[in-house]
Amino acid sequence: MNLGLAIFLIILAALLGAVAGFYGARSYMKNYFKKNPPITREMVETMMSQMGQKPSAKKVNQVMNMIKHQSAKN
Structure with a gap:
């Protein structure tokens, strides 16, 4: 060959x-x-309301920022 x-x-x-x-x-x-x-804002709001918390925009933004920060570490 x-x-x-x-x-x-x-x-x-x-x-x-x-x-x-x-x-x-x-x-x-x-x-x-x-x-x-991936987790969306609506999912976070639903989880917070199921846990008995009132999902304000500030709380939802904090949770989304924590998720983003954690995913950037990994």
């Missing part, structure tokens, strides 16, 4: 693997976020 052909096939296989991996990971993340959506 020609050495140039072997190198070409290796490069082609690596490129095809990278493209397939990208689209596979993209599809996985779309499905993950569909099943597990």
Whole structure:
């Protein structure tokens, strides 16, 4: 087998693997976020009202900032 052909096939296989991996990971993340959506303001307000707290805008903003700060640490 020609050495140039072997190198070409290796490069082609690596490129095809990278493209397939990208689209596979993209599809996985779309499905993950569909099943597990990130926390929204409405969710925080609902949780606070279920716990017996009155969800004021200030409290909701504090909770959202805490969540954002925690996710930035990790």
